[in-house]
Amino acid sequence: YEDRDGKIWMDGKLVEWRDANVHFLTHALHYASAVFEGERCYNGKIFKGREHSQRLIDSARMLDMELPWTVDQIEEAKYATLAANGFKDAYIRVLAWRGAGEEMGVAALGNPVRMAIAVWEWGAYYGDAKWQGAKLDIAKWKRPSPETIPTAAKASGLYMICTMSKHAAMEKGCSDALFYDYRGYVAEATGANIFFVKDGEIHTPDPDCILNGITRQTVIKMAEDMGYKVHVRRILPEELPTFDECWLTGTAAEVTPVGQIGEHSYTVGPVTRAIAEAYEALVRA
Numbered sequence: 530y531e532d533r534d535g536k537i538w539m540d541g542k543l544v545e546w547r548d549a550n551v552h553f554l555t556h557a558l559h560y561a562s563a564v565f566e567g568e569r570c571y572n573g574k575i576f577k578g579r580e581h582s583q584r585l586i587d588s589a590r591m592l593d594m595e596l597p598w599t600v601d602q603i604e605e606a607k608y609a610t611l612a613a614n615g616f617k618d619a620y621i622r623v624l625a626w627r628g629a630g631e632e633m634g635v636a637a638l639g640n641p642v643r644m645a646i647a648v649w650e651w652g653a654y655y656g657d658a659k660w661q662g663a664k665l666d667i668a669k670w671k672r673p674s675p676e677t678i679p680t681a682a683k684a685s686g687l688y689m690i691c692t693m694s695k696h697a698a699m700e701k702g703c704s705d706a707l708f709y710d711y712r713g714y715v716a717e718a719t720g721a722n723i724f725f726v727k728d729g730e731i732h733t734p735d736p737d738c739i740l741n742g743i744t745r746q747t748v749i750k751m752a753e754d755m756g757y758k759v760h761v762r763r764i765l766p767e768e769l770p771t772f773d774e775c776w777l778t779g780t781a782a783e784v785t786p787v788g789q790i791g792e793h794s795y796t797v798g799p800v801t802r803a804i805a806e807a808y809e810a811l812v813r814a
């Protein structure tokens with residue numbers, strides 16, 4: 530990804546893709562003091578762009594980090610990056626982090642807070658097999674308590690267990706891993722939220738220690754508007770075999786059907802199809 534053509538927005542300037550570097554003593558690189566967003570632009574319009582920019586600012590605050598940019602400025606920067614790269618349909622990655630300071634150590638109050646934006650073309654998150662249903666492994670790691678780490682933030686530090694769990698899943702031929710949380714309830718995947726269907730009704734975990742995804746919130750509202758009953762509640766692993774359908778939601782994943790979790794199988798059924806199609810229509814509306 531490093532050596533290619535394109536422009537990356539860094540701290541207010543567009544720089545060459547290959548020159549978008551940071552110093553080795555960057556605080557975030559040593560202590561994970563970084564927050565980020567993943568967004569998608571469809572037909573020249575960023576879906577829920579302002580919500581993503583606000584979440585970035587909120588995530589930063591949860592890490593005691595004040596971004597020197599407003600929602601309006603972040604929106605402008607994202608569109609400037611899309612324009613500089615000539616994209617109308619693209620994935621957008623925004624990262625804000627603590628840079629290098631006068632001294633190197635855990636404390637970083639005087640360090641600059643930096644931000645950069647890259648955009649690239651990205652199709653289906655789980656590849657071409659999307660409609661066959663993704664296969665999920667059950668992660669060995671647990672989504673932590675909100676008293677352990679700020680789980681509501683989209684903070685880089687939370688992704689260490691995601692990378693490890695996704696690698697373990699891929700080694701078993703799965704496309705992703707499903708986390709249980711610190712109490713043992715079904716939580717989310719490494720980069721997406723999870724939904725289930727039983728008897729035509731939708732069930733999804735409480736967002737009390739998972740990332741309350743923007744796609745998740747969009748899909749809950751959309752499903753209710755379509756007349757589905759949506760139950761937001763604690764879900765036990767013992768319930769996994771009782772569900773008929775399952776899907777994941779996320780900016781990158783969009784609505785991706787799930788065909789298998791561990792040894793339990795699900796059909797890519799009518800509710801999943803209706804939700805996926807409605808989401809597809811909504812993002813392009």
Ligand code: PMP
Pocket residue numbers: 567683717718719720721722739740741742743744745778779780781
């Ligand atoms: N959970 C995790 C851990 C994620 O990384 C993501 C992707 N941002 C999601 C859920 C889905 O969030 P969103 O719908 O806002 O992209």
